[in-house]
Amino acid sequence: MNQTTCSDGDSGGPRILVGVSGGIAAYKACELVRELRRRGCAVRVVMTAGAQAFVTPLTFQALSGEPVRTHLLDAEAESGMDHIALARWADHIVVAPASADLMARMAQGLADDLLTTLLLATAAPVTLAPAMNHRMWEHPATRANHTTLRERGVRFVGPDSGEQACSEQGAGRMAEPANITSALLDTTPGPLQGRRILITAGPTREPVDPVRYLGNRSSGRMGFAVAAAARDAGARVTLVHGPCELAVPPGVQAHAVETAAEMHAAVLEALEGTEVFIATAAVADYRPATPAAQKLKKTREDLTLELERTPDILADVARRVDGLAARPLLVGFAAETGNLREYARDKLVAKGLDLVAANRVDGGRGFGHGDNSLLCLWPDGERELPRQPKDRLARELITLIAERLQTHPANPSPTQGN
Known part of the structure; x- marks a missing residue:
């Protein structure tokens, strides 16, 4: 399979910004960062406050080799305009996991933290990997937000179906990191392309x-x-x-x-x-x-x-x-x-x-x-x-x-x- 690889730093080639929102699936984002780095990508991570309740910023810093951004207004980051700098840096933004709350805020155009603000400020393609309880995924409000975001050009990977952390079954599991990586980087048409x-x-x-x-x-x-x-x-x-x-x-x-x-x-x-x-x-x-x-x-x-x-x-x-x-x-x-x-x-x-x-x-x-x-x-x-x-x-x-x-x-x- 032909694959796109990413170059480190700013020497050319795509750069991946990984957004992590709150949810138990946040631990899977660690493997996503590892997989992207293994494929040669330059990776930076932005975490919401909810995400930090599940995984520490230090974990993602160690995996990405880059400081992790968590605050909208950061006095130490490019004149305090970190969302603009990150929005310009990224060639592709992927949010994994994307919670129901994150999808709702995106659909409404809210910008109340660093991640949602840079999602408004970026011109880069955006991919979401939803993760939530199956009833939350099936709720009419979430379905409407999903439709709205797709109509705006946001790409979705997953969610998968299966057993969830709450021990219930249904659609809402975050897609596997390898599948998210493939969706971002693999360029070969699928085996049933156009069928x-x-x-x-x-x-x-x-x-x-x-x-x-x-x-x-x-x-x-x-x-x-x-x-x-x-x-x-x-x-x-x-x-x-x-x-x-x-x-x-x-x-x-x-x-x-x-x-x-x-x-x-x-x-x-x-x-x-x-x-x-x-x-x-x-x-x-x-x-x-x-x-x-x-x-x-x-x-x-x-x-x-x-x-x-x-x-x-x-x-x-x-x-x-x-x-x-x-x-x-x-x-x-x-x-x-x-x-x-x-x-x-x-x-x-x-x-x-x-x-x-x-x-x-x-x-x-x-x-x-x-x-x-x-x-x-x-x-x-x-x-x-x-x-x-x-x-x-x-x-x-x-x-x-x-x-x-x-x-x-x-x-x-x-x-x-x-």
Whole structure:
């Protein structure tokens, strides 16, 4: 991979200013500074008061080799105008972690400390690596601030999904320092650059009556992670998802649905121009044949529901691709509790897939858990992806899909334009 390196001092080449706001993820910023320095960058650090409650300025001074700035008005710094000097020095500013408070102050244009003031004063590109509780990330105020900042040209890396310091699960973990570094410095286009990727994720809910439904335990976390990984690989991603308590990855076009029929319609509508279709959704196989118009009352000791098959989205896509201008690579998921290889191979053949990713959903993995493993099969080969957090697993899967796309019989050129 081609990489941009930074020169020390002011001898030319990009210089990275690392802003650190308050939050437990501040400790990860230490590794970010180390990684940037390892890549040859000149690094200076600015810390908010909240950040200093988690990591000391002396730590960042030792790692960066430069004094750490913490105060807006500093009598010892260039006539007390340290924010102007830093804003002019930086070729790129990255804030990691970027707290919900920092994002809110940026969106409002506040300048009440050194970091927010230099963010207003700089002409350099700005990248944020958010880190916060998943409910804070999903709050409408944070989502609005995120949209505002993106519209102003601020770039985001992450957040990732997984277990948080509060022991809850969800989107809000700060991206790994190596990934932030790559986003700042690596210049090689991603392996799916310009490709159109269509992904399904999450469960479906099939109504029994106006208040009850048939569903499953899928959280959608794997599908959302695959969408984020595909985006990071340069793809233009459309995500059709069922009911999920997850934030849509930034830069991903999303369509929310509830039932299998709605997902089926949304997928077929978006299929034209798709170059890779990845079906991670746990779609209900059956639905009540005649949902009750009113809430069912507890008037009997037993209740029998007549069920009917739902549309087979993956099979229908496989049947329709021959009529498209170019046949997309078809990737299915197989969630099993046993006979993993056998059932996955059967699905690969029966539905005419190019790749199937099989995962166990028992024994403390799969639905509702933050990690998993995958057995990936294709007509003439296979690869096992070991158990790991789902965001990392998704990146490995996307790498494999990019490899398989290169040998795909109907491999089209990346789509041009928007």
